[in-house]
Amino acid sequence: MLRTRMTASLLFMAAVCHGQIMEQARRIQAGVLGIDSHNDTAQRLLIENVDIGNRLPDGQVDLPRLRAGGIHVLFFAFCAPDYYPGPEAVRRTLDMRDAMQKVFDKYPDQIELATSARDIERIVGDKKIAAVLTVEGGNQIDNDLAVLRMYRKLGILSMTLTHFRSIDWADSSTDEPKHNGLTEFGKQVVREMNAIGMIVDVSHVSDKTFYDTLEASSKPVIASHSSCRSMSDVPRNMTDDMLRALAKNGGVVGVNFASGFLNQEDGNDLKTRIARRNTIDPKLSGAELDQFAANEMDRKLADHAQAGLATFEDVATCIDHIVKVAGIDHVGIGSDFDGVPSLPRGLEDVSKMPLLTGALLRRGYTEQDIQKIMGGNTLRVIREVVGY
Numbered sequence: 001m002l003r004t005r006m007t008a009s010l011l012f013m014a015a016v017c018h019g020q021i022m023e024q025a026r027r028i029q030a031g032v033l034g035i036d037s038h039n040d041t042a043q044r045l046l047i048e049n050v051d052i053g054n055r056l057p058d059g060q061v062d063l064p065r066l067r068a069g070g071i072h073v074l075f076f077a078f079c080a081p082d083y084y085p086g087p088e089a090v091r092r093t094l095d096m097r098d099a100m101q102k103v104f105d106k107y108p109d110q111i112e113l114a115t116s117a118r119d120i121e122r123i124v125g126d127k128k129i130a131a132v133l134t135v136e137g138g139n140q141i142d143n144d145l146a147v148l149r150m151y152r153k154l155g156i157l158s159m160t161l162t163h164f165r166s167i168d169w170a171d172s173s174t175d176e177p178k179h180n181g182l183t184e185f186g187k188q189v190v191r192e193m194n195a196i197g198m199i200v201d202v203s204h205v206s207d208k209t210f211y212d213t214l215e216a217s218s219k220p221v222i223a224s225h226s227s228c229r230s231m232s233d234v235p236r237n238m239t240d241d242m243l244r245a246l247a248k249n250g251g252v253v254g255v256n257f258a259s260g261f262l263n264q265e266d267g268n269d270l271k272t273r274i275a276r277r278n279t280i281d282p283k284l285s286g287a288e289l290d291q292f293a294a295n296e297m298d299r300k301l302a303d304h305a306q307a308g309l310a311t312f313e314d315v316a317t318c319i320d321h322i323v324k325v326a327g328i329d330h331v332g333i334g335s336d337f338d339g340v341p342s343l344p345r346g347l348e349d350v351s352k353m354p355l356l357t358g359a360l361l362r363r364g365y366t367e368q369d370i371q372k373i374m375g376g377n378t379l380r381v382i383r384e385v386v387g388y
């Protein structure tokens with residue numbers, strides 16, 4: 001009887017303590033800059049024509065849930081599937097830029113395009129969501145630096161050098177290497193991005209491309225949505241040596257929430273999916289190709305039903321690991337919401353972010369540390385590369 005009463009009182013105390021930490025976490029999360037350096041919501045805007053001004057019944061991101069989760073700055077990735085040939089990939093990128101513009105025009109009081117660090121601070125200060133635009137895959141410039149420069153003029157601030165497949169000038173981590181890293185033209189792309197104030201993103205590239213990029217870049221780079229290979233041995237994740245090299249470069253890794261990036265068993269499943277995805281080659285163009293992509297998206301969403309084994313605590317463990325290896329100044333958030341097959345329990349959508357902040361508080365992180373992780377570090381890179 002006595003033992004039952006003691007257990008009950010311990011459980012009660014634990015619940016009170018959890019409640020206090022979550023109250024503190026929600027307060028902190030509401031006040032952080034809240035940068036998430038990768039999500040795939042722009043694809044939903046284009047293909048499904050979703051209205052993110054309202055709470056959507058599905059997916060992980062919309063304006064109400066961004067506000068609830070304390071994510072006030074979102075990198076919207078324009079991703080043309082790897083099977084889009086160069087010119088089609090350029091068209092697709094412009095279509096996504098247009099879909100994004102419709103959101104800016106419809107909700108000017110809620111979301112705004114940010115093209116500098118100062119813009120981000122002002123927009124968040126105005127209680128709006130700051131949208132940072134990015135391109136996910138160097139194939140989307142169709143081997144033409146003029147296209148890259150025009151993307152920058154359209155307000156696109158970053159580009160991932162490859163997506164899932166190796167391209168004409170860079171090897172991907174999830175495809176056969178074709179060039180042993182970055183070609184001479186690939187190095188030119190990196191230097192041009194440095195020159196025009198675009199952030200080089202090394203998520204998705206092969207290890208050799210990663211090191212070649214660090215050598216070619218005179219500016220800090222980001223891995224916008226990658227996690228730790230020590231937790232899940234998938235080629236998309238960063239080794240400890242890569243984390244140290246990124247820290248030396250002054251860059252930041254945004255931790256990816258995909259269950260497969262945080263848990264080895266989920267990771268093995270992810271490898272199979274990527275291998276299948278890389279064989280798709282519809283040999284279509286124009287509207288027929290877009291219809292094919294829409295069908296693929298439906299198939300992908302249907303496939304996303306099952307939950308993984310990872311939990312929100314695994315995200316905190318990955319952040320912890322990066323802090324230990326690279327330091328507190330080189331870690332951020334890169335959820336990959338609306339783009340991954342399964343998410344950790346507890347982080348089912350962006351509104352749940354305070355749970356992660358609570359986990360960090362319980363691990364001894366201070367409010368100042370959390371401000372760095374939740375945007376301060378990534379803002380520093382934006383300021384250094386894009387400008388203030």
Ligand SMILES: [Zn+2]
Pocket residue numbers: 136204225
């Ligand atoms: Zn990606």
